[in-house]
Amino acid sequence: MELTLFKLYLLMKNHLPTGHWWPAGSKLELIVGAILVQNTNWKNVEYSLANLKADTQFNRTKIIGLSLECLETLIRPSGFYKNKAKSILAITQWLDGFGEDYDAIARHYGDGLRRQLLALPGIGDETADVLMLYVFGQKAFISDKYAQRLLMKLGVADLKNYRETAKLIRLSEEFSVEDAKAFHGLIVDFGKEYLGRGGAWKPSFLDDKKLTLQR
DNA sequence: GGCCAGGACACCA
DNA sequence: TGGTGTCATGGC
Numbered sequence: 242m243e244l245t246l247f248k249l250y251l252l253m254k255n256h257l258p259t260g261h262w263w264p265a266g267s268k269l270e271l272i273v274g275a276i277l278v279q280n281t282n283w284k285n286v287e288y289s290l291a292n293l294k295a296d297t298q299f300n301r302t303k304i305i306g307l308s309l310e311c312l313e314t315l316i317r318p319s320g321f322y323k324n325k326a327k328s329i330l331a332i333t334q335w336l337d338g339f340g341e342d343y344d345a346i347a348r349h350y351g352d353g354l355r356r357q358l359l360a361l362p363g364i365g366d367e368t369a370d371v372l373m374l375y376v377f378g379q380k381a382f383i384s385d386k387y388a389q390r391l392l393m394k395l396g397v398a399d400l401k402n403y404r405e406t407a408k409l410i411r412l413s414e415e416f417s418v419e420d421a422k423a424f425h426g427l428i429v430d431f432g433k434e435y436l437g438r439g440g441a442w443k444p445s446f447l448d449d450k451k452l453t454l455q456r
Numbered sequence: 457g458g459c460c461a462g463g464a465c466a467c468c469a
Numbered sequence: 470t471g472g473t474g475t476c477a478t479g480g481c
Contacts, residue, residue, distance in 0.1 A: 280476090280477095281477090281478075281479095282478085282479070282480070284479075284480065285478060285479055285480080288478090288479085289478095317477085317478070318478060318479065319477090319478065319479090320476080320477040320478040320479080321475095321476050321477055321478080322476090322477070322478080323476075323477090324476060324477095325476095401471085402471085
């Protein structure tokens with residue numbers, strides 16, 4: 242049976258528990274989490290977020306006030322801490338330049354917002370899309386590893402990297418921003434459950450399903 | 457004790 | 470453009 246992307250989303254929504262997505266108490270906490278989770282288990286990210294919350298309550302001024310060494314220590318549990326600490330400081334300083342007014346940032350950069358995010362250290366294609374979607378409320382498909390594995394299991398061949406996948410996948414008009422957020426959440430929850438490395442199994446509600454990509 | 461996780465980036469051909 | 474090595478911790 243052939244599926245459109247939106248039908249796949251509805252199917253997953255009906256068959257999987259709805260996750261609370263993205264887990265964060267504030268936009269700044271979400272941004273920091275998005276950096277910390279890069280190639281890292283979320284469990285490890287939680288340790289770092291707890292450390293940061295205890296020290297700064299995710300107050301941007303307090304974060305900026307941390308020394309690089311101190312920040313590195315706080316986020317050490319989530320790995321790659323030197324790169325991530327630099328990135329978090331740079332992004333927080335950038336946000337501070339706008340008084341952490343996210344609407345003002347969106348207005349200021351307009352269509353160039355994603356490009357600006359990519360220009361910040363430690364923000365690549367995937368993290369940029371995460372921020373576009375969850376922080377700035379703009380529709381985006383997050384083509385993380387779980388999404389790529391799921392799509393390949395559904396018969397979409399040859400997904401070599403993020404950009405190639407992103408080029409292939411377009412969220413149709415049927416998707417609202419909230420749908421896009423929920424979709425990514427479902428894919429990650431689903432991925433943790435069924436798409437670990439070597440996990441060749443897929444649940445029965447996806448049996449014999451093939452994904453058709455509209456252009 | 458080895459493998460892996462919700463990537464980014466520099467460097468190379 | 471595309472492939473490869475590096476960055477690093479904690480859980481399983």
